[in-house]
Amino acid sequence: MIHYDQETYKPEQNESVLDCLLRHGIAPPHSCRSGICQTCMMRAVKGNPTPVSQKGLKETLISQNYFLACSCIPQEDMEIALPDTQLFRKTTKVIDKALLSPNVLRLRLAAPDDYRYFAGQHTAIFKNKFLGRSYSLASVPGIDHFLEFHIRLLPDGQVSQWLQHEVHAGYSITISEPIGNCIYLDRYLERPLALIATGTGLAPLIGIARDALHKGHQGEIRIYHGVRTRHDLYLHDTLLKLSEQHSNVRYIPCVSRESVALPFHKGRANEIALNDIGNFAGWCVYLCGNPDMVNTTKRSVFLAGASLQDIHADAFIHSP
Amino acid sequence: MSKSLYEKIGGEAAVNAAVDIFYRKVLADDRINRYFEGVDMERQAAKQKAFLTFAFGGPNKYSGKDMRDGHAHLVKNGLNDSHFDAVMENLGATLKELNVPGELIAEAAAIAESVRNDVLGR
Numbered sequence: 001m002i003h004y005d006q007e008t009y010k011p012e013q014n015e016s017v018l019d020c021l022l023r024h025g026i027a028p029p030h031s032c033r034s035g036i037c038q039t040c041m042m043r044a045v046k047g048n049p050t051p052v053s054q055k056g057l058k059e060t061l062i063s064q065n066y067f068l069a070c071s072c073i074p075q076e077d078m079e080i081a082l083p084d085t086q087l088f089r090k091t092t093k094v095i096d097k098a099l100l101s102p103n104v105l106r107l108r109l110a111a112p113d114d115y116r117y118f119a120g121q122h123t124a125i126f127k128n129k130f131l132g133r134s135y136s137l138a139s140v141p142g143i144d145h146f147l148e149f150h151i152r153l154l155p156d157g158q159v160s161q162w163l164q165h166e167v168h169a170g171y172s173i174t175i176s177e178p179i180g181n182c183i184y185l186d187r188y189l190e191r192p193l194a195l196i197a198t199g200t201g202l203a204p205l206i207g208i209a210r211d212a213l214h215k216g217h218q219g220e221i222r223i224y225h226g227v228r229t230r231h232d233l234y235l236h237d238t239l240l241k242l243s244e245q246h247s248n249v250r251y252i253p254c255v256s257r258e259s260v261a262l263p264f265h266k267g268r269a270n271e272i273a274l275n276d277i278g279n280f281a282g283w284c285v286y287l288c289g290n291p292d293m294v295n296t297t298k299r300s301v302f303l304a305g306a307s308l309q310d311i312h313a314d315a316f317i318h319s320p
Numbered sequence: 321m322s323k324s325l326y327e328k329i330g331g332e333a334a335v336n337a338a339v340d341i342f343y344r345k346v347l348a349d350d351r352i353n354r355y356f357e358g359v360d361m362e363r364q365a366a367k368q369k370a371f372l373t374f375a376f377g378g379p380n381k382y383s384g385k386d387m388r389d390g391h392a393h394l395v396k397n398g399l400n401d402s403h404f405d406a407v408m409e410n411l412g413a414t415l416k417e418l419n420v421p422g423e424l425i426a427e428a429a430a431i432a433e434s435v436r437n438d439v440l441g442r
Binding site: 056308 | 332336339340343344347348361362363365366367369370373379380386
């Protein structure tokens with residue numbers, strides 16, 4: 001049986017998930033129907049997709065049970081969803097709040113039971129049933145017993161202002177299922193990682209760095225944090241400490257709008273990283289933060305030799 | 321039965337090896353890269369993969385109509401033979417880089433060439 005959008009469908013023998021849905025008048029996005037174009041990608045929430053239906057997908061997607069509906073002949077009951085949908089919401093309690101800089105609020109929530117996530121994913125935090133905003137997780141499952149978020153405080157931010165002024169320790173808060181593909185892969189253990197963030201794009205990347213180290217990462221890890229002024233380097237001490245504790249971690253604070261002396265670097269994080277690393281062949285690259293930075297850097301590191309399979313990106317779009 | 325072109329070139333593994341190289345050449349090619357701007361890179365790479373699978377004689381279900389529909393907006397923006405030639409050149413250079421023998425490159429080029437009129441909407 002296939003469970004989709006609160007309905008149940010019975011596939012015929014040897015019928016693909018896509019064909020079964022189409023036969024019932026449901027048309028998820030699809031195109032080539034040969035397992036190549038990846039337009040019909042869906043996610044199995046329950047049950048396992050067949051290995052054939054995951055051929056050619058990025059490993060970050062495979063590890064989250066994404067599959068191609070056109071080439072999946074279901075072998076067991078499956079509950080499926082379109083990509084980028086967050087199916088469940090959970091309510092939990094605020095543990096504490098702290099300002100990390102004038103513009104960044106650290107929020108820690110108790111991790112709800114059975115809340116499974118990967119470091120680097122994001123979730124929506126809801127002010128009420130209808131108003132939510134997406135925030136990246138900065139915590140790491142298996143190390144932190146709480147969920148941590150770095151909230152950029154926008155002057156007109158409906159959720160960030162509410163979190164800053166009205167939410168206190170002990171408050172009940174609703175969050176969604178975590179999603180997102182900016183996650184660490186176990187096969188990267190020996191590989192060099194370039195983590196390039198602007199602003200609170202650092203949240204998922206500190207999570208990925210700690211997750212990698214926790215899993216025994218041996219390769220080099222370079223963390224580039226790009227901000228406007230030194231005051232915006234909201235995890236400076238934490239990252240310095242991390243680089244002192246681990247000989248394979250380098251932290252490169254990048255300041256674009258004021259003159260600075262070492263250990264600070266003057267310029268944009270992505271440009272400094274590109275100069276610094278030069279040839280990206282063999283590098284695994286994670287990009288989070290400003291959408292322009294993310295999109296241009298994705299292309300630059302690819303042209304500089306990184307494999308598309310090893311470029312992971314999460315563009316932050318700010319809405320009030 | 322003799323091996324198909326797809327098998328001779330190396331099947332899916334060959335496509336996977338070729339896609340990064342080919343896409344990188346296309347993005348670096350100033351004659352054509354404007355047609356690839358502002359499009360999600362992962363989606364684009366999946367399409368490049370479909371194209372390479374097709375050119376290598378592999379399994380695909382693309383029709384002439386798909387090729388026409390998929391490129392119509394680019395033809396409106398001036399896509400012409402010179403751009404198609406540039407893509408063919410990048411395809412050849414990619415296969416050369418992967419040490420594919422010349423006669424197989426010629427076969428792949430002939431398959432890719434067969435969709436020229438559909439791509440250009442003629």
